[in-house]
Amino acid sequence: MVNNLSPKTASPPPPRHIAIIMDGNGRWAKARGLPRVAGHQRGADAVRGVVEACQDLGISYLTLYAFSSENWKRPPAEVDDLMGLLRVYLRRELRELHRSGVRVRFIGNWSVLAKDIVDLIEDAERTTRHNTGLTLIIAVNYGSHNEILGAVRRIAEQVGTGRLKVEDIDDAVFAHHLNTDGIPDPDLIVRTSGEKRLSNFLLWQAAYAELLFTDLLWPDFNRQSLEEVVDEFHRRDRRYGATSG
Numbered sequence: 001m002v003n004n005l006s007p008k009t010a011s012p013p014p015p016r017h018i019a020i021i022m023d024g025n026g027r028w029a030k031a032r033g034l035p036r037v038a039g040h041q042r043g044a045d046a047v048r049g050v051v052e053a054c055q056d057l058g059i060s061y062l063t064l065y066a067f068s069s070e071n072w073k074r075p076p077a078e079v080d081d082l083m084g085l086l087r088v089y090l091r092r093e094l095r096e097l098h099r100s101g102v103r104v105r106f107i108g109n110w111s112v113l114a115k116d117i118v119d120l121i122e123d124a125e126r127t128t129r130h131n132t133g134l135t136l137i138i139a140v141n142y143g144s145h146n147e148i149l150g151a152v153r154r155i156a157e158q159v160g161t162g163r164l165k166v167e168d169i170d171d172a173v174f175a176h177h178l179n180t181d182g183i184p185d186p187d188l189i190v191r192t193s194g195e196k197r198l199s200n201f202l203l204w205q206a207a208y209a210e211l212l213f214t215d216l217l218w219p220d221f222n223r224q225s226l227e228e229v230v231d232e233f234h235r236r237d238r239r240y241g242a243t244s245g
């Protein structure tokens with residue numbers, strides 16, 4: 001009997017780790033005559049959709065830049081709005097994230113945030129730590145320079161006390177002292193809103209990442225946008241310093 005099932009064309013594996021600089025919430029709101037907070041609210045809605053889409057596409061790690069160490073320079077009311085949205089997100093979404101097997105991790109100096117947010121962060125990490133689905137990494141009060149300086153200080157301390165030899169400091173030792181210890185480097189870093197900068201985001205980890213800049217504003221970024229960036233990633237030729245085959 002003729003087997004009329006056509007052979008499946010193997011689709012390339014998705015990037016293992018996508019990191020996103022979610023930019024353009026303010027412009028999205030301004031274009032509609034709305035207050036900036038409305039853009040951030042729609043940005044938080046977009047987060048929900050993209051987390052789901054990553055799970056469906058089989059992406060293992062998603063890092064989101066929610067609040068940078070430089071974002072404290074914004075007006076206090078906007079900082080409060082952003083913290084409020086993080087609070088609401090964690091309160092509302094933790095149960096569903098846990099149910100669907102998402103492991104939640106935070107990077108950045110989040111320990112200085114309001115006590116109730118610190119509690120929510122610790123609860124989210126503790127509750128989901130054994131989950132094996134998507135790892136969702138939320139960068140809060142994160143900046144690469146702080147992260148790298150922290151690593152340098154801890155390594156220097158260990159050298160000072162004789163626990164580590166200078167000649168033993170290599171990539172792996174250094175990466176172990178970063179906030180992202182145990183997380184593979186991003187394969188793809190996406191920034192929305194047309195800006196073409198990394199803005200102190202994952203500078204060490206970005207060494208071999210593909211960088212993709214889209215004009216879409218973050219609140220407009222959806223499942224289809226994610227599929228498009230994954231398609232573009234597949235068109236890139238990653239050589240890690242070698243020549244192409």
Ligand code: FPP
Nearest residue numbers: 022023024025026027043044066085086089
């Ligand atoms: C940049 O837009 C966006 C931010 C500084 C914050 C991102 C936060 C969220 C999407 C909501 C909360 C996050 C989670 C994880 C629930 P912008 O304000 O710089 O936009 P603009 O450049 O157009 O002014």
